[in-house]
Amino acid sequence: MVETIAPAVCGSRPRTALALLLFATGAIGVAAGVGLLLGSLGSPALLPVAIALAIAGVLREAGLVRLPVPQWRRQVPESWHHALPLPLWSLGYGAGLGAGVLTFQPVATFLIVAVAAAASGTTAAVLALTAFGAGRALGAALPPAFVDVMAALYRPMRRTNAVALALLALALVAAPAGAATISQLDPSVADDGGVAYTQRAPGGATTVVVRPARGGSIAVPGASQPSLRGPYLAYRDPGGVTVVRWRTMQVVRRLAGAWSKPAIEFPYLVAVRSFGERQRMISIDLRTGLQRVLDGLTTGDDLGRPSIDRGQVAWHKTTRTSSRLMMGNVHNGHVRVLLLSRFRLLTNPSLRRGILIWIEQTLGISRVREQRLASRRPSRVRAKVRSPRLFWTTAIGAGKVFFTRWNTNTGEASIVRLPK
Secondary structure, eight states: OTTTSSHHHHSSHHHHHHHHHHHHHHHHHHHHHHHHHHHHHOOGGGHHHHHHHHHHHHHHHTTSSOOOOOOOOOOOOTTHHHHSOHHHHHHHHHHHHHHSSSSOOSSSHHHHHHHHHHHHOHHHHHHHHHHHHHHHHHHHHSOHHHHHHHHHTHHHHHHHHHHHHHHHHHHHHHHHHHHOOOEEEEEEEOTTSOEEEEEEOTTSOEEEEEEOTTSOOEEEETOEEEEEETTEEEEEETTEEEEEETTTTEEEEEEESSEEEEEEETTEEEEEEEETTEEEEEEEETTTOOEEEEEEEOTTOEEOOOEEETTEEEEEEEOSSOEEEEEEETTTOOEEEEEEESSSEEEEEEEETTEEEEEEEETTEEEEEEEETTOOSOOEEEEEEETTEEEEEEEEETTEEEEEEEETTTOOEEEEEEEO
């Protein structure tokens, strides 16, 4: 390859410079594309695999063990520069080498870096593979005499490569500790500005945290999906759904069994109850115990987390063929469809004082939308992100809009707050 991109083959120094530019474009562009693909399809669950491969690579490059490297033991076709115009063969050579898997690999580094990149998220994967492509391009630009000297140092270079892989293994071992951040999701807002949310530890344990407007905090270990309104807090726990006076943690009501996704506006509690594969959205008058079914779904469908305000309840309802935002009345049980789509995913609405916010997801883009129900104006977009990030649960109140921002590559979630 080094001998091919030279004036003797290209015909002149300007043509050689053009060939090098196109080679670098192909190598870096394709390598970055491979990184994007790995980051999009990968997962942090691959970290143990990447660590194991890095350790095996250290032993292999140090000459302590013999391990084969999966590869296609070929070079790029030499005939290309005879049969094709210079722009095509130089770009093609760069693309072939930038892909990393289409040619012979004397060391195990590329495979290990590729798996580590897939475990580290899209940004890290693109940066790592772009650097690989740039290295390929640099190798083609170096003088042939220098390349010959480097080839003569093959054994020392393998030992150096072993050291580099050992450092990579240490970095990967440290990565879970660095990524073990506490996620926050499921916001709920009181009228006075108090906030409750689910705090999820790296191991998956959840805690409901209540932060009153006047400072301080209250934690409820083992709980999730909080709903805060006035002196009342409803949350899901291992036994079902519990309603308490959050300042004293005095229990007001317990719903034992397969209850989840509570929303409280005393005296009404709205929650989802599962009956095997069926779900029901049920409102309960906590003073009388009267229950009213607002909605229901069957296998494979979803009733979303409800939001209640002034007796009106909003929730999402998704099926295999459509996505809906629903509105119900806890006093008379009347239910209507607010929005319906067969192409967009509409989820997690929140309702407060005639304003509705919800999440809309389509074609890898996630948006927070807001609509004043009494207005005929179209909804407006409050925030937007692209995959691998997306928006999830929402809350509205105290002059602010809250929503969960989730990174699907890392599993981390945080609560974002915007002024209303």
